[in-house]
Amino acid sequence: MREAEILRHLAFGRNNKEIAGALELQEETIKNYTTNILKKLQVRNCVGAALKARELSLS
Incomplete structure (x- = not known):
């Protein structure tokens, strides 16, 4: 669930620092989520x- 939320932020062009601020999480936590998302999506x-x-209509 959290990964989908972070993916939506990525789809809007936000960086890890901006996402961390919006979700009130540590930037390192967002970096870890982002790494996992990239692996899962194979990008x-x-x-x-x-x-x-956007292809999956998440943005």
């Missing part, structure tokens, strides 16, 4: 994740 970067999120 290399946040741009790829954002495109995948």
Whole structure:
């Protein structure tokens, strides 16, 4: 559930620091979530994740 929320933020072009502030979490925690999201979606970067999120209608 949290990963989907973070993926939505990524889809809007937010970086880890911005997401951490919005969700009141540590930036390192967001970095770990982001790494897991990229692996699960089999993409290399946040741009790829954002495109995948839009493809899945999550943004």
